Amino acid sequence: MKTRITEMLGIQHPIIQGGMHYVGFAELAAAVSNAGGLGIITGLTQRSPELLANEIRRCREMTDKPFGVNISFLPSVNPPDYAGYIKSIIDGGVKVVETAGNNPQKWLPMLKEAGVKVIHKCTSIRHSLKAQAIGCDAISVDGFECGGHPGEDDVPNFILLPRAADELEIPFVASGGMADGRSLVAALALGADGMNMGTRFMVTKEAPIHENVKQAVIAATELDTRLVMRPLRNTERVLKNDAVERLLEKERSLGANIKFEDIIEEVAGVYPRVMQHGDMDSGAWSCGMVAGLIHDIPTVKELIDRIMLEAETIISKRLTGMLG
């Protein structure tokens, strides 16, 4: 299958693995790239630019295919050394960056000069248009269903994707709620040039995370995610658990007066505890509604091959058959 995204990124299949904190290590990124998609290392999971440089080297030892790095510009008390991280990406010869959160404009000249393609993740049409205007190469359009930060507009992909198709000139991929060949064909039908998956890639053999996390996603249904930090305008879709219930109770009781410090116990330092130690109730961690479509733990290659076969079969048999 050839789309503007496969052509732009030099990949075989129009499938991207989104950056995931404490999940997107070199092992997962390399597995996705080796299977013909675009794997992405999560930059800020590496605690320094030097460690990111090392992770990029490790990934390159595991794959000779293109892979990317995610850099998230999210609100933070002590902002990370973004300049250092960008330098590690450029010096490491990485040719694709997925940016998320705030506007990446400040870093575009450096990245462009080094020939790096920038995919900016956006949850709204106005942010997508802004990203296009400042020179981003592609958009990852993240609908309300998505795991992680869905923004504050709450527009699901059935509306957001065709709106993006109507407004954007640069290519975009559908992100949020994508799990299988049906998702891919739907995304293409709505105007996208591919799809980005987070939660689905977490539940694969190569995802270097605790087995408890994979089992928790398999056990979950589409009803089991919650939106937290909405009063702080930093909404995150997470899997429900004891800590999340506690957090939501604080949000209800403190109302508009809530401050980040009030919920620090439920949201700070959670990812290593969950992803590495499997301590599932220790805080809020991102998970998409797509959990309801995830029932097994395939290898990344099995997953991607299955998606492509299913997508091609839907297009060539089911849809073509409907045309009589």
Ligand SMILES: Cc1cc2nc3c(=O)[nH]c(=O)nc-3n(C[C@H](O)[C@H](O)[C@H](O)COP(=O)(O)O)c2cc1C
């Ligand atoms: C556990 C987890 C951690 C994530 N961490 C990040 C992150 O650090 N940076 C980022 O830009 N997106 C992050 N995301 C969002 C994903 O890159 C992707 O946009 C999202 O998962 C797509 O929705 P889906 O889960 O329905 O596939 C995370 C998602 C999950 C599930």
